[in-house]
Amino acid sequence: MSAPSDHAPSDQAIFDFARNAVGSVWALELMLLLRRTAPKAWTPQALVGEMRASAAIVDASLARLETAGLLHRDDDLLTFAPASAALTTLCDALEEKYRTSPVLLINAIASPAKSGLQALADAFRLKGTDP
Numbered sequence: 001m002s003a004p005s006d007h008a009p010s011d012q013a014i015f016d017f018a019r020n021a022v023g024s025v026w027a028l029e030l031m032l033l034l035r036r037t038a039p040k041a042w043t044p045q046a047l048v049g050e051m052r053a054s055a056a057i058v059d060a061s062l063a064r065l066e067t068a069g070l071l072h073r074d075d076d077l078l079t080f081a082p083a084s085a086a087l088t089t090l091c092d093a094l095e096e097k098y099r100t101s102p103v104l105l106i107n108a109i110a111s112p113a114k115s116g117l118q119a120l121a122d123a124f125r126l127k128g129t130d131p
Contacts, residue, residue: 015104015109022094022109026057027061027065030047031094033047033051034079042079066078069082070083
């Protein structure tokens, strides 16, 4: 993991990245496995065995991570390879947040993203009042 910097992502940026790019706890666990074992290349079948998950879950998670620019695919071999330094920084922060606040991160992944209008409404909600 890289050292903390003045440009560390905010919690909200980490939660948004987890929800939008990673999308599930399965994909998060898969990303962390690939990250820990980099530069090892994995086949999807080997990941199914390592994760003790179904092929459908692993395939969906790999597709999501690949679309997010976090994996490199060479034929049937996959390696953790973020497409940019910004993605690497987000992955570092995501791993740290999962280690220190797993429930918060899991809840962020599981919760639907708020629309701009809902976020604005929530900003003006008075404390102590119910919706």
